[in-house]
Amino acid sequence: MSSQLAEKIRELKAERNAVILAHNYQPGEVQDIADFTGDSLALSVRAAQTDADVIVFCGVRFMAETAAILSPGKIVLLPDKNAGCPLADMITAGQLKDLKQKHTGAVVVCYVNSSAEVKAESDYCCTSSNAVEIVESLPRDVEIIFVPDQHLGQFVSERTGRKMILWPGYCITHAAITEDDIKNARAAHPDAIVMAHPECTEPVKVLSDQILSTGQMLKFARQSEAKKFIVATETGIIHTLKKENPGKEFFAASSRAVCPNMKRITLEKVLWSLEDMHYKITVPEEIRTRAKNALDRMVAVLPAK
Numbered sequence: 283m284s285s286q287l288a289e290k291i292r293e294l295k296a297e298r299n300a301v302i303l304a305h306n307y308q309p310g311e312v313q314d315i316a317d318f319t320g321d322s323l324a325l326s327v328r329a330a331q332t333d334a335d336v337i338v339f340c341g342v343r344f345m346a347e348t349a350a351i352l353s354p355g356k357i358v359l360l361p362d363k364n365a366g367c368p369l370a371d372m373i374t375a376g377q378l379k380d381l382k383q384k385h386t387g388a389v390v391v392c393y394v395n396s397s398a399e400v401k402a403e404s405d406y407c408c409t410s411s412n413a414v415e416i417v418e419s420l421p422r423d424v425e426i427i428f429v430p431d432q433h434l435g436q437f438v439s440e441r442t443g444r445k446m447i448l449w450p451g452y453c454i455t456h457a458a459i460t461e462d463d464i465k466n467a468r469a470a471h472p473d474a475i476v477m478a479h480p481e482c483t484e485p486v487k488v489l490s491d492q493i494l495s496t497g498q499m500l501k502f503a504r505q506s507e508a509k510k511f512i513v514a515t516e517t518g519i520i521h522t523l524k525k526e527n528p529g530k531e532f533f534a535a536s537s538r539a540v541c542p543n544m545k546r547i548t549l550e551k552v553l554w555s556l557e558d559m560h561y562k563i564t565v566p567e568e569i570r571t572r573a574k575n576a577l578d579r580m581v582a583v584l585p586a587k
């Protein structure tokens with residue numbers, strides 16, 4: 283059944299001159315039919331570079347919006363219109379404006395997991411791969427507002443030695459991974475390396491060996507001599523890790539680390555999305571150009587990793 287669906291998707295994709303992009307947290311079968319898999323920014327950069335007329339973004343809304351910000355001439359489709367990101371929804375543009383008023387002159391760095399409106403109110407965008415470098419590039423004497431993820435912000439603050447004004451947002455999926463999960467996983471696999479995403483809570487990160495973005499996890503696992511890894515992030519990445527490293531073993535730190543929004547996308551929805559050309563994600567031009575400035579400033583500091 284899924285091979286028939288995959289075949290129909292391939293036919294329609296050619297007919298529409300479409301490209302399918304899938305985030306590393308997507309269900310394995312969706313990752314398998316994608317032209318490219320990766321983290322949110324790598325996928326958006328791919329989106330901007332492609333000759334395709336249509337981009338089917340298998341991920342959540344802010345990712346499709348980022349693709350639309352970077353690729354205004356293309357049609358960007360999100361196969362499930364309700365695939366949002368609770369972390370991105372934890373701050374509105376109005377709340378960020380209020381914060382800026384309280385800290386006049388502060389530089390605003392926003393994590394890519396944010397709405398287009400929040401990006402438009404920010405000076406720099408960042409990803410979990412390059413947040414440390416972006417903050418390090420800022421003059422030492424400026425105040426920095428970091429939104430919306432407090433755990434990534436706190437990690438960046440420690441790595442850079444910069445005190446930052448943090449917004450109390452967090453990812454519910456990463457927050458589901460507990461200290462006990464790491465201790466239990468270590469007890470079950472004592473010779474494994476623990477890789478944790480910076481969106482995890484501080485106690486989880488303290489117990490981990492490596493703190494890495496999804497892109498960095500994939501690279502680390504490829505290059506490491508180790509044979510076993512405990513993975514403290516959304517479990518979807520284990521599909522790619524296993525595919526890329528057949529001789530190595532990967533264990534989810536917690537079976538609860540499943541993002542319900544990422545898992546809204548199915549092969550059927552990808553097919554319907556191409557059949558009916560829905561759901562189109564657009565960003566009003568005035569917001570798009572300002573949000574693009576924050577993304578462009580990030581790319582000017584360093585290319586996406």
Ligand code: SF4
Binds near residue numbers: 307368543
């Ligand atoms: S894993 Fe967390 S940050 Fe990523 S889309 Fe899901 S809720 Fe948002």
